[in-house]
């Protein structure tokens with residue numbers, strides 16, 4: 387078990403569908419065993435490992451004997467339920483050969499946006515790591531609807547990296563790294579070896595999935611690197627087809643693309659706030675309010691709000707934008723959308739007179755607000 391003084395090194399390792407299932411042909415058990423052999427080596431070097439494994443839908447489609455990916459949500463969810471069995475069986479048996487124990491953790495977006503469930507998930511994961519168990523995480527595809535979906539496992543892996551404060555997020559995929567253009571379209575495109583996670587260029591060159599098996603493509607991997615950077619994690623995008631890739635990374639080599647954290651590292655509560663992917667509404671701020679949020683970390687007052695969009699209740703998550711539509715911050719709002727409509731542009735001292743009551747003088751208190759750098 388880890389002592390309180392020594393923070394262990396943690397890696398979140400995410401593996402994509404096309405890679406895991408040999409482009410949809412069924413789980414590639416030999417490759418899975420090769421990664422597990424290396425993960426055990428990492429553990430022997432004192433590195434704690436969390437696996438985020440895609441592949442449930444692809445494996446389910448294969449097990450059900452379907453020749454193509456269905457379009458119906460319920461068929462996809464059924465495939466995920468079938469395939470998840472195969473996934474966890476395979477991970478368990480690969481780790482068992484080394485006498486290691488695994489645990490299945492299935493998450494939805496709601497599990498991480500609800501503060502209590504988020505804290506619970508964090509405690510469970512850290513307990514599993516202290517017990518030397520390898521958590522194998524996937525989205526709970528069988529129950530998710532679009533409203534509560536992470537959407538892709540790159541994003542899920544980044545939020546898990548935030549949750550366990552991982553040092554490295556390793557995204558194993560079917561390409562050697564991030565290229566200047568999708569290598570499926572341009573095989574001669576050069577690979578980007580290192581960049582800052584927030585570099586706009588990398589988001590411009592990253593395209594969507596070319597395989598039809600994966601959900602996100604490179605763009606979700608770049609966004610995941612940005613999310614992971616909020617807790618200080620370095621992201622590596624590498625091919626999982628090289629059997630020694632994890633050992634190479636542990637030796638300090640950079641076999642793929644390395645994306646370095648270059649933004650403010652948030653504290654635990656701000657990371658939780660920043661990890662909310664679904665906003666209930668949008669507040670448009672005037673230039674003065676944007677400047678104050680950015681420069682002095684102030685709370686948002688109603689006087690700085692010029693427009694309100696969406697329907698939200700007190701306590702829900704809203705985005706704050708400048709007048710050009712750029713997202714500046716997000717936070718838990720103290721007033722509902724119709725209340726904000728009435729108190730916007732007013733001084734806090736006037737809230738009582740306008741509404742006939744007031745909760746707080748801030749629209750979003752600075753403790754519940756996260757400003758993007």
Ligand SMILES: Nc1ncnc2c1ncn2[C@@H]1O[C@H](COP(=O)(O)OP(=O)(O)O)[C@@H](O)[C@H]1O
Pocket residue numbers: 401402403404405440558559560561563564565566567568569570591592593594595596597598599600601602603604605
């Ligand atoms: N700039 C790029 N560099 C590399 N791959 C890219 C790029 N843009 C788009 N892609 C595509 O992203 C795919 C990887 O994403 P995806 O299929 O979602 O994989 P995974 O299942 O591993 O998440 C690659 O096979 C490639 O076709």
Ligand SMILES: N[C@@H](CCC(=O)OP(=O)(O)O)C(=O)O
Pocket residue numbers: 401402403404439440441442443444466524525527537538539540599600601602603
């Ligand atoms: N949760 C889904 C994976 C979704 C996903 O993001 O896939 P991928 O882009 O291959 O990592 C599954 O297990 O099939």
